[in-house]
Amino acid sequence: MCERRRYPSDLSDARWALVEPLLTSWRDDRARHRLNIGTPPQHSLRDLLGAVLYVARTGIPWRCLPHDYPHWNTVYHYFGRWEKAGIFERLNGLLRRRVREDEGRTPEPTACVIDAQSVKTSTNVPARDQGSDVGKKIVGRKRSIVIDATGMLLTVLVTAASVQDSTVGQTPLDRVAANHPTIRKGWADRGYREYLVDHAARLGIDLEVVRRTPGSRGFTVMPRRWVVERTLGWLMHHRRLARDYEARPTRSTAMIYIAMIALMTRRLIRESTRTLRGT
Template sequence: MSDRMPYSSDVCDEQWALIEPVITAWKAGHPSASGHRGKYTMREIVNAVLYQNRSGCQWDLLPHDLPPAGAVKYYFYKWRDDGTDQTIHDLLRWQLREKKRRLADPSLIILDTQSVHASVGVPATTTGKDAAKKVPGRKRCLAVDVLGLVIDCVVLPACAHENAAGIALLDSVAGQCDTVTKALVGQGFKKKVADHGKNLGIDVEIVERNPADKGFIPQAKRWIVEQTNGILMFYRRLVRDYEHRPASSRSRVLWAMTSVMSRRLTGRTIASWRTA
């Protein structure tokens, strides 16, 4: 650990012990052509990614006592493109599920979408306008388990229909979790999603809202994905979509959940804006 003053988003020794084996293996598999081991420690690179995720700052506004933006970008994009961020995320999810006395992969998932505004610099070709929610930007589509842990995430233009989001999520989940047999979705998803799920061996149940209910009434199990969306909003980089590529937006979700799960596994907490 460096001798700088720590940020609340930093990984502690116990958290780093969960992440380090993956990073160390990656580093061993990507030696420098010159034999140079790098000026910055991998732990500080991870701390910089988590700091930006939590604070929402621009690349050039990373604190001077963290590695410079160029170095952090290099690893963030490398890990995004080769799936290292996914590997770290999935390993922590399996450990947390097993800690809760559940199988590593779920049989039941809950699907939902969230439309978020896009920043000015985001390419118009990857955004759209959600006609129902009047939100110009991107649509973040989550599949979570009953613990609220993200199984997969798909990022689409906000104009994409819920059916497109549901089909993309089901395809992605089926490709990595052959244990999923049931999915709960909201009324925005239609029969087309249910039919697609049937082809994948997943029973898709559309949870109907009681017409007599007034205001927000949590629906059993379905509310869990809303809770996850709320947790992600603590990570200010996710409040608005600043990423030029949807793949980067997806990676931000994985890093946010990596922070959440590593804290749950080690019993650590992080102050929120609600903390007095």
């Protein structure tokens, strides 16, 4: 039987080699705790992850997965298992450190940038998980992300869009301070109030609010803040993130990590993202 044709979202051999050890270790660990020890796996981990990447990139419903992938129900089952086990977050951390080392930086960052993005939600998202961002006139969810100086994701939190930036920003900063004690400097936009600056100071982080130059008009590239805006733009290349389709905030968080995993694996092997531009 001939091998199926690869999709643009599928992992190349070099990209698969970056993520395969962690997924194989997860499967081996589960096998040791199962009663039916010795039963061979029925599905390729590479095909399962490729199917998840396909959904993230194209934005299709799970039920519309092409038939040459494993059954959509199986893929969604593994997606849920990996999300609960923290596999996507761990992969994000491992790849981020490799990206930093590849660019001649220390594995752990010393500075960060925080920002939030409000997006509309689909009809399957429960009303209790939604809210209205009055300033941006969006009813949906809010993604609060913290990145390092290279634009790589440190942590993300998905909440209702109605939650004020400074309020929701405390949790990501707490996570960053706990998981990355080397961080001593941070930047944010003026949507974050002074009490978040005080909260960051208690964590040992000097959080600076970047403001527009008085009298400036039109579009202006803001120092430091442009890095996080670029990261949010990267996420929008994945159509599953153009609108929040996930019923659970944790699954929405997992999709954001998946988008960053796809980006970092390409970045590490110098593989460009295929698009339709210029064709």
